[in-house]
Amino acid sequence: MQAIKRKKQKETIIEGFFLICAFVAVISVLAITVFVFYNGLKPFVSNSYPLWDFLTGVEWRPGSNMYGIFYMIVGSIFATFGAILIGVPVAILTAVYISEMAGSRVGKMIRFAVELLAGIPSVLYGVFGLGIIVPYVLKISPMAQGESLLATIMVLAIMILPTVVSISETSISAVPKEYREGSYALGASKIQTIFKVVLPAGRSGIMTGVILGIGRAIGETMAVMLVCGNPIAGIPTSLFDQIRPLTTNIALEMGYASGVHQELLYSTGVVLFIFIMIINLAVNKLVKAKVGS
Amino acid sequence: MDANIKFNTKNLDLFYGDFQALKSINMEIREKEVTAFIGPSGCGKSTFLRCLNRMNDLIDSVKINGEIIFDGQDINGTIDVINLRTRVGMVFQKPNPFPMSIYENIAYGPKCQGMKDKNQLDTLVKESLVKAALWDEVKDRLNKSALGLSGGQQQRLCIARTIAMNPEVILMDEPTSALDPIATAKIEDLMSSLKKDYTIIIVTHSMQQAGRISDRTAFFLMGEVIEFNETPIIFTNPLDKRTEDYITGRFG
Numbered sequence: 001m002q003a004i005k006r007k008k009q010k011e012t013i014i015e016g017f018f019l020i021c022a023f024v025a026v027i028s029v030l031a032i033t034v035f036v037f038y039n040g041l042k043p044f045v046s047n048s049y050p051l052w053d054f055l056t057g058v059e060w061r062p063g064s065n066m067y068g069i070f071y072m073i074v075g076s077i078f079a080t081f082g083a084i085l086i087g088v089p090v091a092i093l094t095a096v097y098i099s100e101m102a103g104s105r106v107g108k109m110i111r112f113a114v115e116l117l118a119g120i121p122s123v124l125y126g127v128f129g130l131g132i133i134v135p136y137v138l139k140i141s142p143m144a145q146g147e148s149l150l151a152t153i154m155v156l157a158i159m160i161l162p163t164v165v166s167i168s169e170t171s172i173s174a175v176p177k178e179y180r181e182g183s184y185a186l187g188a189s190k191i192q193t194i195f196k197v198v199l200p201a202g203r204s205g206i207m208t209g210v211i212l213g214i215g216r217a218i219g220e221t222m223a224v225m226l227v228c229g230n231p232i233a234g235i236p237t238s239l240f241d242q243i244r245p246l247t248t249n250i251a252l253e254m255g256y257a258s259g260v261h262q263e264l265l266y267s268t269g270v271v272l273f274i275f276i277m278i279i280n281l282a283v284n285k286l287v288k289a290k291v292g293s
Numbered sequence: 294m295d296a297n298i299k300f301n302t303k304n305l306d307l308f309y310g311d312f313q314a315l316k317s318i319n320m321e322i323r324e325k326e327v328t329a330f331i332g333p334s335g336c337g338k339s340t341f342l343r344c345l346n347r348m349n350d351l352i353d354s355v356k357i358n359g360e361i362i363f364d365g366q367d368i369n370g371t372i373d374v375i376n377l378r379t380r381v382g383m384v385f386q387k388p389n390p391f392p393m394s395i396y397e398n399i400a401y402g403p404k405c406q407g408m409k410d411k412n413q414l415d416t417l418v419k420e421s422l423v424k425a426a427l428w429d430e431v432k433d434r435l436n437k438s439a440l441g442l443s444g445g446q447q448q449r450l451c452i453a454r455t456i457a458m459n460p461e462v463i464l465m466d467e468p469t470s471a472l473d474p475i476a477t478a479k480i481e482d483l484m485s486s487l488k489k490d491y492t493i494i495i496v497t498h499s500m501q502q503a504g505r506i507s508d509r510t511a512f513f514l515m516g517e518v519i520e521f522n523e524t525p526i527i528f529t530n531p532l533d534k535r536t537e538d539y540i541t542g543r544f545g
Contacts, residue, residue, distance in 0.1 A: 182451070185346065186402035186458060187379035196401065201392050268355035 033273070040270035043149075043263045054104065056268060059233040062257070067264045069271065071235045076242030076275070078236060079148055079224070083156030087217075088210055090157070091164035092199070097166075099172045101193055113167070114262050116161030126226035129155040134227055141240040147176040147229035150239040160213035168214065171205020172198060211283045215276055246272045253280040297324040299492045300345060305359035307340060307349070314340045316516045317359070322509075324461075327484060327493045328423060329503035329524065332513030333539070337495045341513070342464050346381040347374050347492065357470035362460075379406065382455035386467040388447035390439035390454070395431050398439045398450055402458045417457055417506050426483050445476025452483065456491075463487065465495040468501065481506050500540060512536045 044051040049067060057068015094114070096109045133154050138146030175198050183193040199206070229242025231253060236243050250265050250272075263270055294339060302321040307315035315337045322328050330338035339351070347368060350356045359366045368377055379402070390398050399418040400408075407412060418435070420517040427449045431442070439450055455463055465484075469477040484493055484506050497503050503510050504524060511521040512533075520527060520536045531537045 019498065054349070087378060103482065176389075178385060178387060179391060180383060181351065181383075182389040182454075183381035183401070184351065185348065185378055185385075186454065187375045188402070188405040192405045197391055277504065 006252045009245070036266055036273060039263055040266035040268075043260055043267060048260050049264060054155060054264065055271075058235055060244070061232055062253070062261045065260075067261070069235075069246065069249070069268055070235065071276075072211050072244050072246050072249055072268070073271065074235050075095045075228070076218055076245040076247070076272075079243060079245055080154045080214060081226070082149070082153035082239075083160055083208065085155065085215040087157035087160040087213060088164055090204060091161050091209070091213070092168050092172045094161070094165045095168035095172055096194055096199070099169050100190070100198065110268040114162050114165045117158070118166070122159070122220060122223045123226075124224035125155055125159055129223060130260075137240070142218070143240045145229060145242070147227055147235050147242055148240045149243045150227070150229040152224055152243060153239075153245075156217045156220060159220060159223060160216050163216055164209040164213045167209030171202040173210070174205065186269060199278070207283060207286070211280060213280055214283070218245075218276060218279070219247060219272070221245075222253045224248055225251060246275075297321070299324045299364065301360075301362040303362070304361040305341075305344065305361060306357070307337075307344065308356045309352070310354045311409070313539055314516050320511060320517055320518060320521055322492070322494060323491070324492050325464075325488060326508040327488050327495065327506050328505035329510045330494070330496045330513055331498075331500055331510060333540075334498075336513040337500075337516040338511075338513040339466050342494060342496050343383075343465055345464055346378050346383055348383065350374065352500045370489075379458050380460050381462040381464060382458055382460035383464040383466065384448070384451050384455055384468045384496050387471050390442070390446055390447050390450050392438065392440055394436045395439045395442070395450060396435040399454050399457045402454060406458075408451070421453040421457040422450075422454050424428065424487070426479065426486075427453055445472050445479060446477070448472060448480060449483065452480070452487075456487075462492040462494065463494065467496050467498060470498055477502075500528070512539060514539070 003176050020277060034130045043049040044054070054067055054069060055073075057066065058070070058071040059066045059068050094110065096158050098110050102110060129151055134146035134148075134203055135152075136146070137148055137151045141148065141150075177253050180193055183197045188196070224245055225248040228245060230244045230248055231242040232244075234241070250268050254262070254265050296322045300320070302318050302320050303445065305315055305318040306313065318341060332338050338542075339475065341347050344361060345363075345368075349357070357369055363377070363381070366372055392400060393401075396418055399421050400414045403417055408417075419428065422431060423510060427446060430446060430451075434441075441445065442450060448471075452463070452468075469480050472480065481502065484495070487493060495503075495507065507524045510523065510524045510527040510536075512519045512531075513528065514535060520531060520533045522532070527536065528540060531540060
């Protein structure tokens with residue numbers, strides 16, 4: 001009797017421990033959100049800096065009390081959009097190649113390479129970008145420097161590959177073989193089968209990969225910081241213009257900023273946060289709407 | 294060569310790796326008849342069926358010896374597989390409509406062959422659905438997903454999709470095994486009406502089904518064809534003891 005009771009107590013304690021572990025994630029996300037929003041909204045609530053000027057300004061000069069992030073928002077969006085435009089097709093075709101075409105040995109090799117790519121620290125992507133991509137961009141650029149929107153897009157396009165490839169590959173492999181058989185039996189070629197049946201059937205999984213890719217691209221800081229140029233003003237109008245994404249703005253100055261300057265760096269974080277939320281929700285909705293039809 | 298022989302296999306062997314799944318199959322299949330393959334699970338009947346439109350190509354370890362003559366041509370030779378599959382259609386055990394609209398499911402095959410004209414496609418979709426006895430049930434929702442249909446409707450859609458290619462032969466791999474009796478009866482009726490236009494070859498687990506719908510029946514056992522004859526003979530007066538044992542339910 002005593003033994004059974006003790007055993008039951010032990011079970012309860014262990015269960016409680018699991019619950020605490022599970023709550024670490026929930027509490028963390030809440031804590032970060034509250035902390036960033038609390039600090040980031042302060043300057044607008046206390047009217048120490050006008051929200052409108054913050055969101056629409058195109059110059060960031062803390063020395064002259066000018067804190068405009070509009071050009072950063074544009075830079076972040078352009079960089080992310082460009083990375084998706086280049087990276088996603090490459091990633092999806094890689095996934096198709098691995099799961100539908102490559103023999104098992106070649107497939108394994110490519111998959112291994114992609115996994116390694118995922119494990120490389122982002123600062124090394126930045127160093128690679130600075131050492132290889134930036135000089136190349138400089139060669140073809142009309143500007144005096146190679147750090148640019150273009151270099152940022154290239155580095156980000158490579159960085160999102162592992163995420164999009166591995167998730168797309170999983171969802172392509174999960175497409176029932178009955179669909180493929182049905183297609184072949186109707187006299188469709190391999191390419192027709194892949195593009196008309198397999199990819200559409202795996203669409204929702206592939207879109208999940210793309211969302212995560214977008215998240216990675218818009219949130220990347222370290223690698224981008226080394227290749228984007230970080231100008232203090234100016235909306236980018238060409239691929240060779242420098243950009244200053246929201247993320248690098250925070251990382252560059254948070255270390256020494258204080259007062260309103262520091263608070264507005266938090267505000268930059270809030271904007272970034274909201275952006276990621278909007279993109280996630282929008283793409284999610286898009287996927288659901290398409291799958292539903 | 295007899296003009297109404299559609300398929301003629303000569304000493305057909307098939308191996309999965311080291312395992313021999315088909316042993317020296319010699320069979321003549323006639324045009325515009327229903328030929329049924331029966332036999333216990335794993336006897337090779339589905340494997341043989343899948344040889345006839347080269348669906349076994351999709352499996353890496355398969356090796357085939359011998360000849361399969363289709364309209365005078367060896368299909369394991371230099372023929373165009375895509376062309377073969379447009380002439381020899383297939384309906385599978387589990388209904389497998391694509392996750393797209395009913396219309397697109399039917400238009401898929403013709404579109405893959407390059408048919409683009411909207412009117413032509415519309416006509417073809419309608420004709421195929423009428424032939425597959427599905428038109429009345431789906432005519433108001435052609436643009437709805439095919440996955441919303443019942444299992445029996447899905448299978449008739451798959452038949453319609455095959456008919457849309459205007460094939461000469463339709464292979465059916467246990468097409469009713471996933472369906473209820475009413476849906477099964479509808480498919481069987483459909484097969485009888487299709488046989489005037491198409492050569493039908495069906496694998497079935499149900500001997501009653503083979504008896505009801507087929508003109509000729511082949512009994513498979515352990516990768517061999519034990520007996521192949523007119524269906525009434527197979528069911529009433531089989532020549533081989535093993536056929537009789539199987540028919541009368543002594544094993545299988």
